Structure formats: structure tokens, C-alpha cells
Amino acid sequence: MMIGDSWAQIGSTIAGLMFTLATLQQFFPHQLRLSLQQFVLASLQQFSLVQKLCDKFVNLFSPYIPITFPEYSGYWSNQAFDAIETYVGALSTTKASLLKGSLVQNSKALVLTRDDRKVCDEFNAVQVWWVLEPSPTSSSEDKYFQLIFRRQHRDLITGSYLDHVIEQGKAIQAKNKQRRLYTNNPSENWRSYKKNLWSDIAFESPATFQTIAMDPSKKEEIINDLVSFSKGKEYYMKLGKPWKRGYLLYGPPGTGKSTMIAAMANFLNYDIYDLELTTVKTNTELRKLLAETSSKSIIVIEDIDCSLDVTGERKKGRPKSNEKETEPENEKTSKVTLSGILNFIDGTWSACGTGRIFVFTTNHIDKLDPALIRRGRMDMHIELSYCSFEAFKILAKNYLDVDSHDLFEKIGILLKETEMTPADVAENLMPKREKKDPDACLNSLIQALEDAKEKAKLKAEKEKNIKINKGKNMKFYAKRLLF
Template identity: 35%
Template sequence: MGRILWLLGVGIVLFLVRIVLFKTGLIHMVKKWRRTMTDLFHVYQHYKVPEFNGNGQENHLYRKVTTYLNSLSSLEDSDYTNLFTGKKPNEIVLRLDRNQVVGDEFLGARVCWINGEDGEEDGARSFVLKIRKADKRRILGPYLQHIHTVSDELEQRNNTELKLFINVVQGKKNGRWRSIPFNHPCTFDNIAMETDLKNKVKSDLESFLKGRQYYNRLGRVWKRSYLLYGPSGTGKSSFVAAMANFLDYDVYDIDLSKVTDDSDLKMLLLQTRAKSLIVIEDLDRFVSAKSTAVSVSGILNFADSIITSCAADERIMVFTMTGKEHIDPAMIRPGRVDVHIHFPLCDFTAFKTLANNYLGLKEHKLFPQVEGIFQSGASLSPAEIGELMIANRSSPTRALKHVISALQTDGDRRGNAGRRSFLESGSRRSISEDACSEMSGSLCGGGGGGSSPAVKEFRKLYGLLRIKSGRKSESYDVARDIRDG
């Protein structure tokens, strides 16, 4: 009887000890003490994985380690872990916080990763791998290869989400770029643009995607550059989004007002990733106002320099502006800018696309009246017409009446100004066409004459596309301006 009572008492004591250990922080203290004592009997080697290489470029291993560590179940054992919403509804994902430790096991050996920060000024991020020297020769190489394999699989699985990167002011922590999910719904299917032009742009982009060997054979960096120019609200930003969705590329939007100097602009380029669109919007405004610390030569070197050749492989560069009249031709010459696309004010063809997208209308009794107003020279930007349709989407007829009213008031002034702009640029366009015809009669889509192999290579490289709108009085080069200077 006494033995039974003794065993019962021991059981109660053990139960109480278990409660004290697991219901308080004592068990954590015991584990930490045990790890400390174990460390006293082992010699460790430390390996640092910084976010950037010595030349300022992204260290791809850092990204792979980040992806790998965030997939470990042991992340839950970290003292401090961040919680974020996932892609799926009600999904919660864990992310390792700064200066936290996460453990991992590989081939029977235990390693630790420390998520650190190098200093207070630059705030550069890094991971530190802590591994026993006795295990180093046996597992280090296979373990790093394991990280590569797992992270590549995870990135392929999660590569459906595009990102929009924006540059921040120098001195901020965690590098110069911040990213948010890029969920812009604009595609080439729903953008208001002539079908022929869309098909030519898509064909040009598809050729770029398949062009690695072609560019390497020419000794050129595998990049493509676009100039999008036209009045505000004509769809340039939407076109960039459509390009990103078509290519499945991330977008880097450079704000020149947050760039400190020319070297800083180069550093931003070095820190971009492959398979991305690098965008500088309203370039003419920055150049004319000189409102940034970046010089014209800095922008020229950004578009075409040794740094660009080393850091712009497999990238699309996009520059937007309202007009080319006040821009130095050297900034947009072939080699720096390959494809020029003009975004004019809305015409009747674009209007019908907008009516179909915004109102679900393919035909309407008011369409002939709208067409007549466009033919008289009146016009508005696609954004202005789109806003009228959105505001009156519950009644398509009312929406069309508002569009007609706007075209009859502001549209006539806008349309005539646009027509004068076309006429003023006609002499320059004629010179460009003459220069083009001297190289080849068919280079710009004209008739007669064959093309030499060299000209064909030139055409394929620079994508000399030419489209004319259906309006006889307002023809324009859509995708290429060749200058003779």
C-alpha cells in the first residue's frame, strides 16, 4: 500500500513538473541552456550570405535562401515570426523576422540560420549560416545544392504573381527597391488599340522572348527598349501593364525625383532582376524641368552604356513622354530606343473598343452620330471617354449622350490641336521616310524593291514597324521613327 502511494506521489510530482515546464517559459530556458552547453563542446564555422554582391548587384543566393527558409516548418519555433496573408483566401504565411534564428537539419547534421542586418546606416540584409566544422566538409556543398533545388521548385510553383517595384530614397533599409503585388487587369485583349498594331507589338515581344541566341550572335545585350509618347490619358501606362502581363515580367518603376545622382541611377539598374520591365515615366517633363539630380548624360548612359550591357540582359526598357519635340534626338536614337509608339487622342475605332469594353456595346443607334463628330476633327483622350462611360454605365444610351456632349464642347478644341500637331510634325516624318527609303524601299512597309540581308537583319533587330490609322488626314508612324541624323 505504501509503495502504491509512493508511486502515486511521484506521478503527481512529475505531472506538476511537466505543467510548470510546458505552461511557463522554463522549458524554453532549458532548451536554450542545453544549446549553449552544446556549443561549448563544438567548433562552428560561419558563412555570410549578403543581399548584394560587392559591385552592388543582387546576390541571387540570398533570394534563394530567403525562399528556402520561409518554407521550413521550424520557422514556427523562432522567437519572433511575422505573419502575412497569403494568396489564397484565409491563408496565413510565416516570414522570419530580423535578427532571428531558425534551425534546419540535413543528412543528420543540424545547422542554424541567423537573419541579420549589417549596420545602422545602410541597413543591408544578410543571412549567416552556422555549421559545425566537423560537419562542414560532409554536408556544406550538398546542403547548398539542396537549397538551390528546393528554392527553384518553390519559385516555379509561386511564379504566378507578378510584382511592381518602386525605388525608395537612398539611406532606407533593405535595399533601394520595395515591391507590391502587380495585379493590373489590363491586357492586349482589352486595351483600346488598333488590332493590327497590337498584333505587331505582340509579335515583336514574342521575337524578343525567343531572341537570346540571336542577340548573342550579334554581340548585343539581350534587351529591348520602347518609347511611348502622346498626350496624357491616351493609355501609355495601361500599355505598360499589358506588356508586363503578356511577357509575365515584373515591373520596375523608377521615380527620378528619388534618385540622388547618375551613379545612383546606375546602381538601381544593377539591382533589378532579369525578366523585368524597367519604366521611366514622363521623361520629357524631368528633362525640361531639370527637377532631379540626374543629368541628361546619366539618362543616356542608363539607356545605353557599359553598365547597361552588363546589367540589362533579358530586360525591356520603357520610356514615356507626352511629345518628342523638346527631346534631344540622341536620347531616342536607335540602339537606345528601338521602338517608338505614338498614342494619339481617341478616334472612332478606339471609341468602339471602349464602348465594347466599358458598356458591352458592339453597335448602337448613336454610333453614326459619334462617328460624324470624330470625322469632323473632334477628339478626347481614351481616359476622358472611359470615365464618362464608367460614370454612366447603368445606362449605355445616357453614357453615349454624355460622350457626344463632351466631344461637341471640349472635343473640337482638342481634336483640332491634335491635327495641328500632326501637320507640324509632317515635315520631319517626310525626312524620316526619305532616309528610310534610301536604306531600302520596303524597310518601312513601302512598296517596291527587295531588301539586302543586312537590311533584313537591321529591320529584325530594331523592329521597324509602321501602321497607319484609318483616318486619311492623320497618318502617323506608330512603332518606329527613323532619323537621318
């Protein structure tokens, strides 16, 4: 019935057009007739009905079927488009005779592509064509891929071929992936939901677990946990839990918390999203930022105890109306709440991606609200403390290429008696000349440890004297009150 209706409409349109042309030829002069004919034909071509009928006519009898893959699906990036773009780029490299080379964002390899918009592919002896076009209904920056194939191969192409393309595209992306470091932009700079929420640069930190200065047994425990998580997608699905994990890194400044995050990213080949909470105004903005992070990534909030009012005990009651309440500086612009942070980590929105890792760092774990760091949110608590002798040996190997030395024993004794961060130890081991001199560097460290020991001793004596003086003063005032 649909085909019959289409033919009836086409016939009626053609008949009307022929009648108009015949009338023009009979009643108008030749020159005027030509001009009017061109005007009528041009006007008819603009009618949407004629265009739709022509499209239906072509699609009805064309032996080819097109499938369109837009760059964006609604507000969000279309992951299928990204995989197809990678696959077609690799395809162009092997089959095209005219190529162009470029360094593409998020890729650590030079990308060669065909200097043309159309690329041919073959799958199971079936030929298809990929065409890259700018989107006609969106801004000039948006684009789409169109897959064209013969009608009789529909089942093969929409089934196994597209699965093959997506799988191969993602494999190539993983192989060529350049890790990225993202930071969130202030919301007033967001031009749309799909763009400019995050800014990014190449992440090139060389940090690895082999070079991290910490106890080897603790390091092995962390590595095993990361490996178990990275391979646990099916296990999490079986449990009915989102595939995500939380790590809390705590300890004094200079103990390697940021280095640990970099080593985790390099170990798993994950991108890092460094979330600056003070620029996020509302919980809604926080959810939008989360939705725009990629799966298999690390989302970091450093110094969580300094980020907004999400730490300490929650207020048990409202202040009295006659009491003056000062508003913290960062709360004047931000309304992110502890509840918003908790939902961000462990709520419904946290399941919108897979394979994510949440990492919080703090110098003062005792200031954090217990609800924020409970198991299930921060699953693994990792203390990064002052430098131990085992950590020192790793630093000595990294900085001086020394596995053992006569001065190691003395350094080991001083490290037990003195608190010094790995960052301070590393600074003293850093060669001050072009040629490494292990003796000079180790002696420099010994001197620094002895100085730190002496300062700690003087500080302890001063605090002890203050305490004694306070006790004497209290006794003196007590006697005066009695007499």
C-alpha cells in the same frame, strides 16, 4: 604538417594551463585558490588563440561541414539568400509540426513557416539542416542561412543539391510573386548602398491588353514583340548583346501611355521601377539606382521631355562670358546629363541585369534629342493617338458590355471628324447611375463629340481670321513704306 602544428600548439597550451593550476593548488589557500582558478580559466577562454585552436580542433574532427549564405554580398542583396529563404519557407510548410503564418513583402500568398530557426531536409536519401541566424558581424537587421551536412556528402550537397534549392526557390518566387511598383528615394535619405534607394508598394493595376483601347493590329504587334523579347535570352547571348529592350510611348495626354505600361507589366509579370529623374543629383547616383533594380523588370521615365535638360538639340558651344545664362530650376540640384541617361539605357552599366525593359513616355516626341530615341536605345516607337472607332468599340464593351448598337455608326462618323482622347471617350461612357443605361451613355458621348467638333470649328475659323488680319496689316504697312 598543419595537423602536427595544431596538435603541438594544443599540447603546449594544455601543459601551460595544467602547470598554472598545479601552482595555484600548492601555494594558495583553498578558497582563494578556487577564485583564482575561475579567473584564470575565464581569462584563457577570452584569448583568440585558444578560441581559434578550439575551432580548428572541432572542425578537424567534426563529421559535419557548414556553409554560410549571408543576406548581403558586399553592398548588394544576395540572390542566393532570397531563393534559399523561399525554399526553406516552403519546406517548413510541408515538414514542420509548429507553423506561423504571415504576409511577406513581394508575395501574393500567405506564407507559412516553421516557428523555429532549424529546418531539416532530405535529398537523395541524404539529410541536411538549414539554420537561420542573425549576422554576428553586422546590424541586427541582417541575417544568414547556414547549411549543415555530413562531410562524406560534400560533392552531392555542393553540386546538385544546391542547384536544386536555388532552382526550386526561384520557381516558387515566380509563382507567388506580387508585382511591386518602386520609386527612387532622394539620395539624402539613402542610409547605405544596399538600403533605401527605392521605396515600393504592391502593384495592383488591373490593366491588360484585352482592355486597352487601341487598334487591334497595333496591339497584336506589341504583344508579339514582348513575347519574342521575353523568350529571347539565348538569342541575345548569341548576338553578344545585353538582354534588354527599349519602348518609346508618345502621343497627346490621355491616350493611355501609363495604362500601356501597366498592361506590359501584368503581361510579363514584371515589377515597375518609376524613376523620378529630378530627384537624382548625379550620373553616379543614377548608376547606383540602376544597379539596385531587379532583372526582368520595367524601368520607366515618364514625360522624359519634362525631366531635366536631356531633350532638344545639344548645345554646340559655350555662352560668351558677358552673356547672362539663367539656370533651370531643376538643374540647381541635379547634374544628371544627357550622356548619363544614354549610358544608363545603353552603356556598360545597362548590362548589369538581364531581361530589363526601358520605357520612356512623352507628349512631344519632336522635342527629344535624336540620340535618345534612336534604334538600339528605344527599339520600338509606339504612337498612342486619339480614339479611333476600333478603340471605341473596345471601350463600349469594357464600360457598357455592348458589342453593337444603333448609335455606333453615328459615333464612328464623329470620331473620324473629331479628335478625342480615349480617356475623354471613357469618361462619357462611364455610367452615371448604378444601373447601366447604354443609350444614355452613348448619347452623352455623341453630344460630347458634337461639342468638341463645334469648338474645333470655331478655333479653326478664329485662327484663319487672325492669319487674314495679319496679312492685311502687312499689306497696309508695306503701302505706307512705299509712299
